[in-house]
Amino acid sequence: MKSTGLESEPTLAGSDMVPASLTEVMRHPDAFAQVGADAVAAPPLPARGTPSLQGEHGALARAAKRTFDLVAALLLIVLLAPLWLAMALLIKADSPGAILFRQRRIGRDGQTFGMLKFRTMVDGADARKPALLHLNDAAEGLFKIHADPRVTKIGRWLRATCLDELPQLLHVVTGKMSLVGPRPLVPDEDAQIRGLHRERLNMRPGMTGAWQVAGASAIPIHGMILLDRYYIEQWSFWLDLKLLARTAVIVIGRRGI
Numbered sequence: 415m416k417s418t419g420l421e422s423e424p425t426l427a428g429s430d431m432v433p434a435s436l437t438e439v440m441r442h443p444d445a446f447a448q449v450g451a452d453a454v455a456a457p458p459l460p461a462r463g464t465p466s467l468q469g470e471h472g473a474l475a476r477a478a479k480r481t482f483d484l485v486a487a488l489l490l491i492v493l494l495a496p497l498w499l500a501m502a503l504l505i506k507a508d509s510p511g512a513i514l515f516r517q518r519r520i521g522r523d524g525q526t527f528g529m530l531k532f533r534t535m536v537d538g539a540d541a542r543k544p545a546l547l548h549l550n551d552a553a554e555g556l557f558k559i560h561a562d563p564r565v566t567k568i569g570r571w572l573r574a575t576c577l578d579e580l581p582q583l584l585h586v587v588t589g590k591m592s593l594v595g596p597r598p599l600v601p602d603e604d605a606q607i608r609g610l611h612r613e614r615l616n617m618r619p620g621m622t623g624a625w626q627v628a629g630a631s632a633i634p635i636h637g638m639i640l641l642d643r644y645y646i647e648q649w650s651f652w653l654d655l656k657l658l659a660r661t662a663v664i665v666i667g668r669r670g671i
């Protein structure tokens with residue numbers, strides 16, 4: 415962070431921008447591609463007058479967020495049921511293996527859960543990961559291979575349209591996840607986050623969120639932490655709706671998140 419002479423007004427490393435809100439920050443996603451560990455060393459960001467999930471009105475805010483999650487997730491599951499069936503048949507026809515893929519992730523309060531996705535890789539893909547680490551082209555602290563040789567033909571389409579994420583609606587219904595929130599990390603990524611930055615685990619992880627719509631794997635883990643801080647400390651129901659709308663634009667454009 416660079417000092418700007420403004421009390422509790424941190425800037426992005428290497429940037430002259432003083433972010434006023436998460437919405438403003440996400441207009442400059444390229445700035446987050448260069449964020450390093452020093453950029454998350456500042457104290458928590460100040461509230462901007464938006465309702466908080468903590469404090470006097472926290473219980474009501476959490477109840478409203480949870481109610482919206484539950485109603486929207488159930489509605490989407492029902493409406494998209496034929497699509498779920500079609501994707502299941504395509505996955506089975508494309509390659510041998512299970513329809514769903516379960517991966518250990520770190521959720522709210524540090525509790526682990528098995529996050530579900532439609533399978534997009536060949537069976538046993540996780541066992542091949544150590545041999546492919548040299549192909550990692552994600553930003554610092556994260557792992558992703560954009561031209562991953564383990565991805566199946568139907569898997570490429572599912573990833574491009576983000577339809578592989580749909581089973582996570584089941585986690586939203588059960589309360590393990592939210593529609594919008596911090597990204598649920600795999601254990602080795604979560605282990606890199608220490609101290610006060612683990613407050614990101616005070617919220618349910620989200621199917622989408624600030625990190626995903628701002629650039630996802632192009633943003634290093636330190637930039638993700640910074641985006642999570644903006645989201646948590648400036649949360650509002652309206653902010654969730656804006657993030658969902660931006661996610662929809664990405665999905666429709668088939669850019670993946």
